[in-house]
Amino acid sequence: MAFSFTADEGQEVERIRARYPDAMSATIPLLHLAQRRMRWISPEVVDEVARVLELPRVHVADVVSFYTMFQRQPVGRHLISVCRTLSCHVLGGREIIDYLRQRLGLGDAHSGTDAAGTFTLEQVECLAACGSAPVLLVDGVYHENMSLEKVKALLDSLEKGASLSRPAPGEGGN
Amino acid sequence: MAEFICFPALQSKTRASLDHYLEDGGYRSLKQALDGIAPADLTALVKASGLRGRGGAGFPTGMKWSFLPKQQELPVYLVCNADEGEPGTFKDRDILRYAPHQLIEGMLLACHAIGARVGYIYIRGEFQEEAACVERALAEARGAGLLGKDILGKGFNADLHVHMGAGAYVCGEETALLNSLEGRRGLPRTKPPFPAVVGLYGCPTIINNVETLAAIPPIVANGPEWYVGLGTPKSPGTKLFSVSGHVKRPGVYECRMGTPLMDLINGDCGGMREGRQLKVVIPGGSSVPMLTAQEAATLSLDYESCMEHGTMLGSGAVIVLDDTVSIPHLVQNLGHFYAHESCGQCTPCREGTQWMHRILDRLVGGRGKASDLDLLLDICKHVSFRTICALGDAATGPVKSGVTKFRSEFEALVR
Ligand SMILES: Cc1cc2nc3c(=O)[nH]c(=O)nc-3n(C[C@H](O)[C@H](O)[C@H](O)COP(=O)(O)O)c2cc1C
Ligand code: SF4
Ligand code: FES
Numbered sequence: 001m002a003f004s005f006t007a008d009e010g011q012e013v014e015r016i017r018a019r020y021p022d023a024m025s026a027t028i029p030l031l032h033l034a035q036r037r038m039r040w041i042s043p044e045v046v047d048e049v050a051r052v053l054e055l056p057r058v059h060v061a062d063v064v065s066f067y068t069m070f071q072r073q074p075v076g077r078h079l080i081s082v083c084r085t086l087s088c089h090v091l092g093g094r095e096i097i098d099y100l101r102q103r104l105g106l107g108d109a110h111s112g113t114d115a116a117g118t119f120t121l122e123q124v125e126c127l128a129a130c131g132s133a134p135v136l137l138v139d140g141v142y143h144e145n146m147s148l149e150k151v152k153a154l155l156d157s158l159e160k161g162a163s164l165s166r167p168a169p170g171e172g173g174n
Numbered sequence: 175m176a177e178f179i180c181f182p183a184l185q186s187k188t189r190a191s192l193d194h195y196l197e198d199g200g201y202r203s204l205k206q207a208l209d210g211i212a213p214a215d216l217t218a219l220v221k222a223s224g225l226r227g228r229g230g231a232g233f234p235t236g237m238k239w240s241f242l243p244k245q246q247e248l249p250v251y252l253v254c255n256a257d258e259g260e261p262g263t264f265k266d267r268d269i270l271r272y273a274p275h276q277l278i279e280g281m282l283l284a285c286h287a288i289g290a291r292v293g294y295i296y297i298r299g300e301f302q303e304e305a306a307c308v309e310r311a312l313a314e315a316r317g318a319g320l321l322g323k324d325i326l327g328k329g330f331n332a333d334l335h336v337h338m339g340a341g342a343y344v345c346g347e348e349t350a351l352l353n354s355l356e357g358r359r360g361l362p363r364t365k366p367p368f369p370a371v372v373g374l375y376g377c378p379t380i381i382n383n384v385e386t387l388a389a390i391p392p393i394v395a396n397g398p399e400w401y402v403g404l405g406t407p408k409s410p411g412t413k414l415f416s417v418s419g420h421v422k423r424p425g426v427y428e429c430r431m432g433t434p435l436m437d438l439i440n441g442d443c444g445g446m447r448e449g450r451q452l453k454v455v456i457p458g459g460s461s462v463p464m465l466t467a468q469e470a471a472t473l474s475l476d477y478e479s480c481m482e483h484g485t486m487l488g489s490g491a492v493i494v495l496d497d498t499v500s501i502p503h504l505v506q507n508l509g510h511f512y513a514h515e516s517c518g519q520c521t522p523c524r525e526g527t528q529w530m531h532r533i534l535d536r537l538v539g540g541r542g543k544a545s546d547l548d549l550l551l552d553i554c555k556h557v558s559f560r561t562i563c564a565l566g567d568a569a570t571g572p573v574k575s576g577v578t579k580f581r582s583e584f585e586a587l588v589r
Pocket of ligand 2: 361515516517519520521523524561563564565567
């Protein structure tokens with residue numbers, strides 16, 4: 001599927017570029033901008049970012065492959081990123097991961113998408129919210145002080161099509 | 175006990191609007207500095223305060239600033255490290271959320287001292303809400319003539335920009351961060367040259383942690399002697415501690431340097447969970463050697479006490495674990511982390527972290543050999559101090575201390 005930035009995004013592209021003396025610095029911000037709408041970085045997104053910044057395509061592809069937040073495959077309707085690092089792990093994070101793997105029917109796989117394409121699970125390293133462990137992100141939004149029960153309820157409501165309310169800046173988590 | 179002296183907003187956890195910050199005396203230090211503290215004097219003031227880097231290494235901040243070349247043509251950059259990737263650390267997040275203006279004021283003071291006209295705040299990619307708080311504060315400051323051209327009408331120009339990372343622990347390492355900010359893969363660079371000489375876009379660059387920069391406004395407002403008086407002779411001031419794990423009240427606490435660790439754990443944090451005993455403390459983030467409960471009992475929260483106990487204050491991430499935790503399991507969890515996060519540039523780190531991870535997996539999975547314990551320690555020896563950045567060395571911290579201090583738990587796995 002072809003990809004190009006919309007007119008609105010084009011203005012954002014200009015604002016981003018103006019922040020740096022060197023266009024290459026805009027690589028990661030533009031990839032974020034594209035992923036916000038497309039939810040993953042397709043080869044066409046790589047083409048477009050390279051074209052806009054007049055950089056070799058291989059440079060952009062190389063950057064994409066280095067950073068874990070860039071999804072290199074399409075993701076389900078909701079992306080669930082669960083912290084697997086120590087403080088979360090010892091406070092119930094491990095059980096949450098086991099539960100999600102089972103619920104999504106992932107078998108032995110650590111991560112992946114369920115058959116219906118509703119949820120993609122990924123395991124991530126420390127999210128810098130260890131004081132409210134266990135922690136996970138749903139579509140990039142922090143959910144803290146989680147428990148198995150809360151995770152079940154959260155997925156149930158998402159499955160029914162509930163939309164997540166984003167906390168206002170400064171009010172996220174606690 | 176914790177006292178929120180330099181970071182009052184972290185106690186109230188209120189949303190920090192510009193008006194609130196101004197009411198509490200915000201931006202007074204900046205005004206004071208632009209009115210009559212010459213850049214060299216401001217650097218000297220920070221030096222006299224004894225402020226040390228809060229990102230992990232504890233390098234004296236004023237001294238770092240004075241490494242900038244005295245005479246040169248290139249622009250100087252300031253970079254704020256808000257990557258907050260060290261497992262256990264979550265204090266910078268609270269500064270970004272609750273005290274963004276204090277960070278901005280600290281960065282403007284730093285810009286004045288080092289002669290920078292542009293600064294970047296490198297925020298880890300997951301911190302979308304936190305970045306929005308900072309962006310909003312930047313817009314407020316710009317609107318009030320506190321950012322951009324002719325700040326406060328004093329002819330001082332400086333602009334600050336947010337730059338989001340995209341998920342890679344190694345990008346918290348300062349030279350990897352610079353590569354990432356330039357739009358490349360986040361590979362650490364060999365040092366020297368140090369960033370103060372050759373940094374962002376090849377220009378002299380100062381990189382400081384969020385907490386380091388945000389500590390500067392209260393230091394300027396109250397004077398370096400005041401700051402020195404808050405701590406111990408070798409560790410002046412206060413520090414933020416991110417406490418997580420099996421305590422009743424985890425969270426971010428500001429303590430005077432030299433506060434006994436157990437005061438923090440049993441006082442502010444309410445002690446261990448009901449019916450449980452303290453087993454192990456990792457006092458400075460996942461990379462530093464762990465302490466047994468007995469060792470932890472005599473530790474005070476300052477650089478020198480940590481050194482005497484064979485560990486480090488690091489980023490001030492105190493991970494407290496009780497007797498439900500198996501040490502091999504803990505070490506395996508962190509072994510996975512470092513294997514996953516090694517950038518792969520140096521053979522000892524790439525191979526060493528992979529092998530340690532594999533060996534720990536087989537030990538915990540009951541497929542280990544008695545010789546694996548010494549093999550782990552041997553690998554640590556071959557990784558430590560043989561790599562481009564400190565990640566390789568960091569990876570050995572939990573393995574070495576875990577296998578040495580809790581050897582019987584590992585031996586029980588191979589019996
Ligand atoms: C692997 C690695 C990861 C690091 N991660 C961070 C980080 O997330 N945040 C941070 O401030 N410093 C981090 N550091 C330390 C930085 O390299 C650097 O020392 C620090 O930003 C300097 O600022 P300071 O002097 O104010 O502490 C890391 C270092 C290493 C080796
Ligand atoms: S020590 Fe590890 S993370 Fe650091 S540069 Fe070498 S391979 Fe990369
Ligand atoms: S360990 Fe999960 S957020 Fe830090």
